[in-house]
Amino acid sequence: MSSVATFEVEGSIGIITVDSPPVNALGINVRRALDEGFKRFSSDAAVEAVVLVCDGRTFFAGADISEFDKPQEGPDLQAVFDLIEGGSKPVVAAIHGTALGGGYELALICHYRIAVPSAKVGLPEVNLGLLPGAGGTQRLPRIVGVPAALDIITGGKPIAANAALELGMIDALAAEGKLREDAIAFARQIVAENRPLLRVRDRNEKLEAAKGDPDLFDAYLAKNARAFKGFKAPGNIVRAVQAAVETAPDFDAGMARETELFIELRDSAESAAQRYYFFAERETAKIPGIAKDTPLLPVKSVGVVGAGTMGGGIAMNFLNIGVPVSLVEMSQEALDRGIGVIRKTYEAAAAKGRMSPDQVEKRLGLITPCIGLETLGEVDLIVEAVFEQMSVKQDIFAKLGAIARPGAILATNTSFLDVNKIAEASGRPEHVVGLHFFAPANVMRLLEVVRGTRTDLSVIATAMKLAKQIGKVPVLSGVCDGFIANRAMRARGDQADQLVLEGTPLEAVDQAACGYGFAMGPFQMMDLVGLDVIGRDSTEQTVMSELVARDRLGLKRNGGYYDYDDKRQGSPSPVAREVIAGLAEARGVPQIPTEGSEEILARLLYPVVNEGARILEEGIAVRASDIDVALITGYNWPVYTGGPMFWADTIGLPKIVAKLKEYEGRFGESFKPAALLEKLAAEGGSFTR
Numbered sequence: 001m002s003s004v005a006t007f008e009v010e011g012s013i014g015i016i017t018v019d020s021p022p023v024n025a026l027g028i029n030v031r032r033a034l035d036e037g038f039k040r041f042s043s044d045a046a047v048e049a050v051v052l053v054c055d056g057r058t059f060f061a062g063a064d065i066s067e068f069d070k071p072q073e074g075p076d077l078q079a080v081f082d083l084i085e086g087g088s089k090p091v092v093a094a095i096h097g098t099a100l101g102g103g104y105e106l107a108l109i110c111h112y113r114i115a116v117p118s119a120k121v122g123l124p125e126v127n128l129g130l131l132p133g134a135g136g137t138q139r140l141p142r143i144v145g146v147p148a149a150l151d152i153i154t155g156g157k158p159i160a161a162n163a164a165l166e167l168g169m170i171d172a173l174a175a176e177g178k179l180r181e182d183a184i185a186f187a188r189q190i191v192a193e194n195r196p197l198l199r200v201r202d203r204n205e206k207l208e209a210a211k212g213d214p215d216l217f218d219a220y221l222a223k224n225a226r227a228f229k230g231f232k233a234p235g236n237i238v239r240a241v242q243a244a245v246e247t248a249p250d251f252d253a254g255m256a257r258e259t260e261l262f263i264e265l266r267d268s269a270e271s272a273a274q275r276y277y278f279f280a281e282r283e284t285a286k287i288p289g290i291a292k293d294t295p296l297l298p299v300k301s302v303g304v305v306g307a308g309t310m311g312g313g314i315a316m317n318f319l320n321i322g323v324p325v326s327l328v329e330m331s332q333e334a335l336d337r338g339i340g341v342i343r344k345t346y347e348a349a350a351a352k353g354r355m356s357p358d359q360v361e362k363r364l365g366l367i368t369p370c371i372g373l374e375t376l377g378e379v380d381l382i383v384e385a386v387f388e389q390m391s392v393k394q395d396i397f398a399k400l401g402a403i404a405r406p407g408a409i410l411a412t413n414t415s416f417l418d419v420n421k422i423a424e425a426s427g428r429p430e431h432v433v434g435l436h437f438f439a440p441a442n443v444m445r446l447l448e449v450v451r452g453t454r455t456d457l458s459v460i461a462t463a464m465k466l467a468k469q470i471g472k473v474p475v476l477s478g479v480c481d482g483f484i485a486n487r488a489m490r491a492r493g494d495q496a497d498q499l500v501l502e503g504t505p506l507e508a509v510d511q512a513a514c515g516y517g518f519a520m521g522p523f524q525m526m527d528l529v530g531l532d533v534i535g536r537d538s539t540e541q542t543v544m545s546e547l548v549a550r551d552r553l554g555l556k557r558n559g560g561y562y563d564y565d566d567k568r569q570g571s572p573s574p575v576a577r578e579v580i581a582g583l584a585e586a587r588g589v590p591q592i593p594t595e596g597s598e599e600i601l602a603r604l605l606y607p608v609v610n611e612g613a614r615i616l617e618e619g620i621a622v623r624a625s626d627i628d629v630a631l632i633t634g635y636n637w638p639v640y641t642g643g644p645m646f647w648a649d650t651i652g653l654p655k656i657v658a659k660l661k662e663y664e665g666r667f668g669e670s671f672k673p674a675a676l677l678e679k680l681a682a683e684g685g686s687f688t689r
C-alpha cells in the first residue's frame with residue numbers, strides 16, 4: 001500500500017488516486033506509487049481501463065525540482081511512462097489544477113486526457129532553464145503541430161482547458177467539481193466503444209508540414225533572437241522539436257536527441273541558477289518570527305492617495321483583482337487626468353485582446369473618484385503615492401491618522417524616505433508599512449514591503465499576503481536609504497558614473513552590461529527612463545544634472561548620454577562626452593580608462609555584491625536570496641545568473657574580496673569589503689548555498 005496513493009476498482013475501471021502535497025510533484029514516492037498501481041492494474045483481468053487522478057490542489061505539477069541536484073532514486077519517470085505506454089489497457093488522465101511539465105508529459109503518455117474547465121496544462125520547463133525531458137518536445141508537436149508546439153514550449157505559459165481542448169492537448173472537458181465521476185464515465189465509454197489504444201508517439205501526421213520546411217527552425221530562432229538572448233533552453237527546445245520532425249516516425253531516435261539536449265541544460269549553470277531562483281522567489285514570503293497562521297487584517301477596499309503615474313498604476317493592481325479603490329487627488333483636473341491614464345492603459349490591453357471591453361468598464365467602475373482625504377474613513381488600506389518629500393508625506397499621514405478607521409493599514413509608496421518618520425507622523429505607527437512599487441506599478445512584479453520599527457506583525461503578514469494576491473513578488477525590507485533593490489543597484493550606477501569620469505567610453509560600459517545579460521546598460525536605461533525623472537531627487541552636480549541643465553532628458557527630449565535618430569537608434573553623444581570630460585577635469589579625476597568587459601563588469605557588479613552583503617549584515621534583508629529576487633524582479637537582473645548573491649557564489653567570494661581590496665587600494669574605502677563578505681570568503685562559506 002502506497003503512502004501517497006490509493007488503488008480502487010469501480011466496475012471494470014481501475015482508479016489510481018495520488019495525494020502528495022503540496023502539488024503532487026513526481027518525486028520518488030509518487031513514482032513508486034505509480035509503478036505499483038499500473039503493475040497492479042495491468043495484471044488484473046477484471047480491470048479494462050485505468051483512470052489516473054490526483055487529490056489536493058492539482059494534477060501532477062511536474063518533476064520534483066528539488067530532486068535535480070540529488071542522486072536519482074527509485075523508478076525513474078521513463079520507467080513509469082513505459083508501463084503505461086506499453087500497457088494493453090486505455091489510461092485516462094483526469095486533470096484539475098495545473099498539469100505542468102512532467103505532469104502534462106505524463107498526461108500525454110496516457111491514451112486520453114479529460115480536464116475540468118478551470119484546469120491548465122503546460123510545459124514551463126523553459127522557466128527552469130530546461131526543456132520537457134520526458135517526451136514533451138516529441139509528443140506535443142504530434143498533437144498540436146510544430147508552430148504551436150514551438151510557441152507553447154519556448155513560452156512556458158500554461159494553457160487554459162478550453163484552449164487546450166481546441167488545440168487537442170486534452171480530449172474532453174469534465175463538469176467542474178465532477179472530475180472523478182466524469183473521468184470514470186469517459187473510461188467506461190472508451191471501453192464500451194472498444195476504441196483503439198492510440199499512443200501519441202504513433203501520431204506523425206501533424207509533423208508532415210514541417211518536414212517540407214527545413215528552414216522553419218532556423219527562421220524561428222532568428223525571429224525570436226532578441227527574446228531568447230542569453231538563454232540556452234529555447235535553442236535546445238527548438239532543436240529537440242526539430243529532431244522530432246527529422247527522425248519521425250522513429251520516435252525513439254527523437255527521444256534520444258531530446259535526452260541529450262535535456263542533459264546539456266540540466267547540467268548547465270543557467271538552469272542551476274533558474275532552479276535556485278524558482279525556490280528563492282517562493283522563500284521571500286517566509287518571514288522568521290511571523291507564524292504562517294498570524295491573523296491577517298481585512299483588505300476589501302483600498303484608498304490610493306495620488307493619481308499620478310505611480311498612484312494610477314498602484315490602483316490598477318487592486319482594480320485588477322476586483323477590489324474597489326477610492327482614488328484621491330487634490331483637484332478634479334488631476335483626478336480626471338489620472339483616471340484617463342488608467343482608462344487608456346486598460347483600453348490598450350483590450351485592443352491587444354488581453355481583456356474584454358466590459359472588463360475595462362467593470363474595473364473602471366470600481367473607482368470612486370475623491371477630492372481630498374476625508375472620504376477615506378472606511379477603507380481597509382490606504383496607499384499614499386504622492387511627491388517624494390518628507391514634509392508632504394508627514395502632513396498626509398498626520399491627516400490619515402485622524403481620518404482612517406481604527407485598524408486600517410496606512411502604507412507609503414516612498415522609494416527611499418524614512419518610513420519610521422512617516423509612521424510617527426500618523427500617530428498609529430504600528431499600522432504603517434512601506435509598500436514600495438516599481439514603475440510601471442501595474443507591471444513590475446517586485447513589491448518591497450518595508451517594515452517600520454513599530455510595524456505590527458499582522459500588518460506585515462497582511463502586506464506580504466496581499467502582495468501575492470495582486471500578482472507581486474513580496475520582498476520584506478528594513479528601513480534604510482533605498483531599501484534593498486535601489487540601494488544595491490545604486491552601487492552599479494555609482495560605478496558606471498565613475499568609470500566614464502575616468503575616461504571609459506560610456507558605450508563600453510553599456511556593452512559590458514548587455515553582454516552580461518541586462519536588456520540594456522545603465523546609460524541606455526537612464527536615457528530611456530528620462531534623466532529628469534531619475535535625477536530629480538539629487539542635489540549634487542553630476543553628469544546627469546549637467547545634461548538635464550542642457551535640456552537633454554534622454555530619449556524623450558534632445559537625447560541624453562546618447563543622441564537618437566528618428567528611428568530611436570542611439571549613438572554616443574559628443575555633448576555627453578564633453579560634459580563628462582569637463583566634470584572629470586573639474587574634479588581632477590585621473591584619466592585611466594578601464595579596458596575590457598570582464599574588468600568593467602567587476603567594477604560595475606562586485607560593488608553590488610558588496611552592498612548586498614551590507615544589506616544582509618544590517619538586517620535590512622531577511623536572506624541573501626531575497627536580494628537576488630529583488631534585483632531580478634525589480635531590475636531585470638538576468639535570471640539565468642541567479643542574481644548578484646548567487647552569481648557571487650559561482651564566481652567565488654575570495655576572488656571578489658581580492659578584487660574589491662585592489663579597488664580599495666586604488667579608489668578608496670567605498671570598495672572596502674563588507675565584514676560579512678570577508679568572513680564568508682575566509683571561511684569558504686557562501687551567500688546562497
Ligand code: T1G
Pocket residue numbers: 022023025058061062063064065066077098100101102103105124125128130131132133134136279282283
Ligand atoms: N517540484 C518541487 N516543489 C514544487 C514544485 C515542483 N515541481 N512546484 C511547486 N513546488 C512547491 C513550491 O516550492 C512551494 O513550496 C509549493 O510547492 C507551492 O508552490 C521531466 C524536467 C504548480 C503553478 O515548473 O509553477 O517537470 O514554498 O507557491 O502559487 O520534463 O508551483 O510551500 O515549501 O508555486 O499555487 C516542471 C512549477 C518541473 C511547475 C502552483 N514543473 N510549479 O503555484 O504554489 S521540471 C514546473 C509551479 C519537469 C520534466 C521536467 C507552481 C504551481 P513551499 P507555489 P502556487
